[in-house]
Amino acid sequence: MNPDTVAALRAAGEHSAHIGADGRVPHGSSDDPDVLDFSANTNPLVPPGTREAFEGSFDAARTYPDDGYPDFRAAAAEFVGCEPGQVVPTAGGLEAIRLAIGTTVRTGESVLLPAPSFGEYAREVRLQGAEPTFVDHDAVLDADPAGHALAVVCNPNNPTGECYDADALRAFADRCREVGTTLLVDEAFLGFTDQPSLAGREGVVVARSLTKLFGLPGVRMGFAVGTGATLDRLLTARRAWSMSAAAAAVGTHCYGADEFVAETRARVDSERERMRERLATRFDVFPSEAPFLCFDTGDAGVDDLLATARESGLALRDARTFRGLDSHVRVAVRLPAENDRLLEALDV
16 A cells, blocks of 8 residues: 555545545444444354463563464464465454555456445545545355456455355355466355364455453454465565464463364354344345345434333344445344344344
């Protein structure tokens, strides 16, 4: 990026519903401790022993970490099914996305993006001085990747929650590779499913985050996975000590929590279906394989629904900040008793 692209994005934010006045993308989460937060879709539970792993990293934090992060890379590689040398540690999934876009896209080039989807993709593309080309999220795998420097897929898609057919996604990855278009797959929510990762596939960069599945957004743990020349660029551009000692220790611990992951998947599957059935009696709900549900508020209206929830001590995500969603909200799938509070507040 350069100062001109930063200034242009800030100016665009003054006239856009999808970018804040400061040029930044709106995100979910509430910092009000008295509010039950359904706007951020992170796991309300963490793996057993995580606090001890965090506290146990204190002595290591008093020296610079091993910039190779061997334990973390090995644990991450085993979790997603790639080689440890293909793992590029980053301070969260967002940094992995920025690193992938920054090492692939040049000024003036085009990037294929799904809509509605995570607003940071377009923001990072514009910061590179490139242009986003939007296609409907459920048609992105049918799009022609030729002529684009990069194509982006969010799997499962945020905020709608659909998971792409595994064979169709791999076929799209092959088409991208054939025409020289790098494919960036954001798998921030894939750990909630039993779908295989694209990590290690030629021509693909995978971005992963431990924020969602392990309920630790403040630790900032993530990584990218690449191959060949793409991996070389990621490794060259990666900041030294790109992950803290605490994040590396906690991430290594979390990726070994197989029982916790299995229990989380089962709970989210069950609760999501229960919530979907109840919400569907009043609202038009997107199908979802993610730890959240997005729905059209219909006659209830977004503002009124947000206010109603707030009166009950609940924070929902206003999905109007996502491109193409003009009357929607998104709600996280939390613990059963918490979900009951939401359903009662929404009168379903």
